[in-house]
Amino acid sequence: MPAGIRPTQSILRGAIFDILGHDLGGLSFLELFAGSGAVGLEAISRGAGQVVMVEINDLNAKTIQENCELLGIGLGGEFSLVHAEALTTIKRFSEEKRRFDIVFLDPPFGRKLAKKALKLITSRDILHPQSLLLVQCEAAEKLEIPECFGILTRRRYGSSYLTLLQRVQK
16 A cells, blocks of 8 residues: 555445445446555455556556556456546546446545546446446535436545435436
């Protein structure tokens, strides 16, 4: 784990997969602002068919690669690391018409990135019709939920909230 990173706490990681279910059999999973990649690696261990971890920081990306090597997870194909900025990657995925079943985002605190990412995900449509979106943000950040999403649950963990959203069918 690189110094200075705010890893997703194990209690929060457990809560994420308690909410999602323990078997992600064949689902596609996108982790934006991946940090150490712990959530994406957990999704792989729970059977996700495709996992994409997006991280811009060089040291964090190297750590994700090393952790994958240690765990015997080959990157490329169904499990990948995109070493790029998250918001730019959302735009690129949209242009490539890539869609995901589950998107988890845990941006660095203090930059209002959760709000920006949520707005971009909504406008760029990288989700399937029944996709789930998990947003971890600091308690102080006011998360504006777009009309096309309904809140399934919202829970506080320490200094952050975990919000589970699903697209609303109109």
